[in-house]
Amino acid sequence: MSNQHSTVEEHGRPRKHEGPKKHIVAFIFSILLTVIAFATVASGEINETFTYLVLVGMALLQVFIQMAFWMHMKDRGHMFAIVGILTGVFVAFTCVLMAEYWVWW
Amino acid sequence: MSAHSHVDGQLPHEPEKATLEGRNKVLAFWLFLGGETVLFGTLFSAFLALRHQVGDGNPTSQELFQLPLVAAATFILLTSSLTSVFAIQAMHNNKVKAMINWLIVTVILGAGFLGLEIYEFYHYVHEGHGFTTSAFSSSFYTLVGFHGAHVAFGVLWIGLLIAQVFKKGLNTVTAPKIYVAGMYWHFIDVVWVFIFTVVYLMGKVG
Incomplete structure (x- = not known):
């Protein structure tokens, strides 16, 4: 190529x-x-x-x-990178759900 | 392992991962980006909770936002993400000059994006959309301004890295810095994808 x-x-x-x-x-x-x-x-x-x-x-x-x-x-060798980002995404997503469905309950 | 002491003085295949320090730097930066995700997640949630709290007589998102301007900003930032990929590829191919050129293009595009954003904010303030106008305006400026501040920091950071490579050359110390700055730039672009979706496009829909 x-x-x-x-x-x-x-x-x-x-x-x-x-x-x-x-x-x-x-x-x-x-x-x-x-x-x-x-x-x-x-x-x-x-x-x-x-x-x-x-x-x-x-x-x-x-x-x-x-x-x-x-x-x-x-690429390989990104196991901890994925764990780190997904932990961040989990917390962020929880915040967003809270804002969308709980704040103006 | 002395991976950087090559016989012919050439850099190893992936110079950013040739030393333990370099590998640790990349890993730690991923964890930092995880923290940044949380930071932007909280700013997004504040915006989502407050985006309809405009108050009487204040401009709404439908009145303010102009899609062509946002589309131009999006295209600029997206292209700059691609040029930073080219910079990293040039680094992997040991083409220092091409790498510097791509980094310069990235910085210029980042500065262009910042210019558009400053113009946009200036325009909004003139339309009566100040920082303290409404809960919507405060959360809007906090979220989008925080992203803009990240772009400004990235422009400064990559600019300084270009100067350092000019001075010290590309080696196993400077290579991880450039790789990590590239990751940062992609992350800024990823955050912008959510901003133009959640703030501008959803703001236009209602």
Whole structure:
């Protein structure tokens, strides 16, 4: 593949460097998801509940793509990284649920 | 293991993970980002709880927000995230010059995003949407302003890192710093995805 470079390590074993291809694909997907989210709101013809669902879905999908590819979370050796972030997400999500369903009970 | 003492003076494959210190730095930064997630989670929950508390006669989110401006800011920040990925890839390929160039592009795009946000806030204040106007305005400025402050810090941080690489070159000490700054920048972009979704788009819907 033209976009994969290889260097010879000290043991003479070639190591493949990842090319920019999948990062550009992740970028295009991010743009696409953003456009869908904006278009759903801008059209103003889709009912509210469905719009909210689309927005949350697009945001979660985009965050997943960016964290997996751009922050290398899908690569091995990211066990503690995932545990750390998920702990943060758990607390944050609890706060958001509290704000949405409890504050104005 | 003296991974950085290569015979030909070349950097190892992933210089940010070549030393124990570098690996610890990356891991600790993930834990820091977990804490940042909590910070933004609390700011988001405050905004969600207060976003309809506009008060009489004050501008609502539907009146204030302009989607084209938000879309432009989103596109700028998203692109800057991609250029910071290119910087890390250039680092992995041991192309110091390309890495610095991509980092400079990232900083410029970050500054552009900040400029748009300052213009936006200035515009809102003129529309009668000050920090103390309503519970909605206070929680809005706190959340979006905190993100803006993170972008400003990132611009400064990456700017200083560029200067340091110019001075000291790319080695196993400077490489983890750049990798970690790249992670920070992606995180800022991820937070923005939630801001444009929850604050601007949902604010436009109602």
